[in-house]
Amino acid sequence: MITNDGAVGVGLAGFGTVGSGVWNTLARNGGLITERAGSAVKFEIHQIVVRDPDKPRAASVPTELFTTDWQSMVEHPLVEIVVELIGGTEEAFELVAASLGAGKPVVTGNKALLAERGEEVFALARRHQTPVYFEAAVAGGIPIIKAARESFIGNQIDLISGIINGTSNYILMRMTEAGLDYPTALKEAKELGYAEADETLDVNGWDAAHKAMLLGAIVHGFLIDPDEVYVRGIEYVRPLDICFAKDLGYVVKLLCIVRQHEDGSIEIRTQPSFIPKTNILASVNDVFNAVAIRGDGFGDALFYGRGAGQDPTASSVVSDLVDAGRSLREAPKGGNQGFLPYRKKGTLKPIDETETAYYVRFPVTDRPGVVADIASLLAKAGIGISGTHSSIVPDEPDAAFVDMVFLLHTCPFGTLKSALKAIEDLDCVTERPVVFRIETL
Numbered sequence: 001m002i003t004n005d006g007a008v009g010v011g012l013a014g015f016g017t018v019g020s021g022v023w024n025t026l027a028r029n030g031g032l033i034t035e036r037a038g039s040a041v042k043f044e045i046h047q048i049v050v051r052d053p054d055k056p057r058a059a060s061v062p063t064e065l066f067t068t069d070w071q072s073m074v075e076h077p078l079v080e081i082v083v084e085l086i087g088g089t090e091e092a093f094e095l096v097a098a099s100l101g102a103g104k105p106v107v108t109g110n111k112a113l114l115a116e117r118g119e120e121v122f123a124l125a126r127r128h129q130t131p132v133y134f135e136a137a138v139a140g141g142i143p144i145i146k147a148a149r150e151s152f153i154g155n156q157i158d159l160i161s162g163i164i165n166g167t168s169n170y171i172l173m174r175m176t177e178a179g180l181d182y183p184t185a186l187k188e189a190k191e192l193g194y195a196e197a198d199e200t201l202d203v204n205g206w207d208a209a210h211k212a213m214l215l216g217a218i219v220h221g222f223l224i225d226p227d228e229v230y231v232r233g234i235e236y237v238r239p240l241d242i243c244f245a246k247d248l249g250y251v252v253k254l255l256c257i258v259r260q261h262e263d264g265s266i267e268i269r270t271q272p273s274f275i276p277k278t279n280i281l282a283s284v285n286d287v288f289n290a291v292a293i294r295g296d297g298f299g300d301a302l303f304y305g306r307g308a309g310q311d312p313t314a315s316s317v318v319s320d321l322v323d324a325g326r327s328l329r330e331a332p333k334g335g336n337q338g339f340l341p342y343r344k345k346g347t348l349k350p351i352d353e354t355e356t357a358y359y360v361r362f363p364v365t366d367r368p369g370v371v372a373d374i375a376s377l378l379a380k381a382g383i384g385i386s387g388t389h390s391s392i393v394p395d396e397p398d399a400a401f402v403d404m405v406f407l408l409h410t411c412p413f414g415t416l417k418s419a420l421k422a423i424e425d426l427d428c429v430t431e432r433p434v435v436f437r438i439e440t441l
């Protein structure tokens with residue numbers, strides 16, 4: 001049903017940081033949006049789903065708009081587009097499924113939902129010929145989804161490399177610039193509001209990995225199984241490794257890689273990596289995000305901006321709202337389905353077959369022959385050594401234990417793992433070796 005003034009009716013599920021940002025953006029710039037997008041696209045929020053209607057809120061919203069029942073919001077006769085911002089995967093999926101079943105386009109910023117249950121979501125979108133929009137799910141206010149889907153549609157995308165988790169990026173920056181250890185940097189990030197009370201998904205790499213999976217799905221056309229994706233977080237990064245990185249001309253970043261190989265397989269992984277200081281991604285600091293894309297037609301492109309926060313993420317949600325509104329008012333039914341996978345299945349390159357150079361730190365006993373013992377096992381595995389370094393501890397000149405770093409030539413990850421398993425059995429190796437990939441990008 002179209003309202004008397006022709007406005008597109010919106011139902012908003014979730015009124016936290018982003019939801020209230022959407023309300024504020026529409027209240028502040030609604031007229032400007034209509035002028036730019038055309039008179040057919042103006043919005044009116046008819047219902048807002050919250051857990052506690054009586055909770056004090058900074059945004060000035062008529063209390064009669066609040067409800068705790070998302071089913072009633074989906075069924076509301078004036079709600080034409082549903083914005084899902086409640087997070088999680090279970091209830092959010094039920095809400096999205098019900099909305100699509102009712103023929104109401106969905107705008108969501110829920111990368112976990114799309115990464116883990118995307119196959120079901122997009123199957124419903126196709127069945128009901130109702131689009132799903134998710135610009136806000138990746139890199140906050142950076143319009144990377146639209147660029148990948150629309151601007152680069154005529155290009156073969158060879159490589160996506162990105163820093164797409166602001167919390168981890170801030171923590172690593174503080175460890176690098178201020179010499180903080182991981183627990184102290186994490187505590188600071190929480191105090192500043194950059195990290196959630198439960199920081200798990202941010203620091204264990206999965207928040208960034210979900211975003212990388214969505215980007216991979218868009219540019220390569222098939223949904224990616226999370227169980228096949230290699231993910232490591234920043235919890236094991238230590239100041240010692242950051243110091244070695246500095247000395248060797250690198251910066252440590254939580255990096256996402258989506259790479260297409262000549263055989264058509266797709267390499268996708270997320271882990272802390274050594275990036276050369278000369279690479280533009282090395283200068284991405286604070287809570288900022290950056291995504292570098294390489295294609296056969298346009299060459300290299302970089303997208304940079306705030307990857308989270310109320311206004312940047314709300315900006316992406318509103319952008320999707322405009323697209324959804326246009327699909328309702330200006331396009332025939334089914335004319336704009338948003339993203340739909342166009343390949344039934346693709347091939348992910350096994351992580352053991354992926355290749356880079358490596359930094360490996362071995363905690364060892366300080367005795368003659370250690371370097372030779374390790375080097376002989378690496379040589380037996382066919383892994384070349386480009387350099388070795390050892391830590392210097394001025395306050396403990398007679399320390400019985402030291403850290404020995406080997407810089408290794410490019411080799412398959414599986415080959416390295418086999419060699420490290422043999423090296424761990426050496427009497428001189430006191431702890432499990434620490435491995436970082438060295439990315440040339």
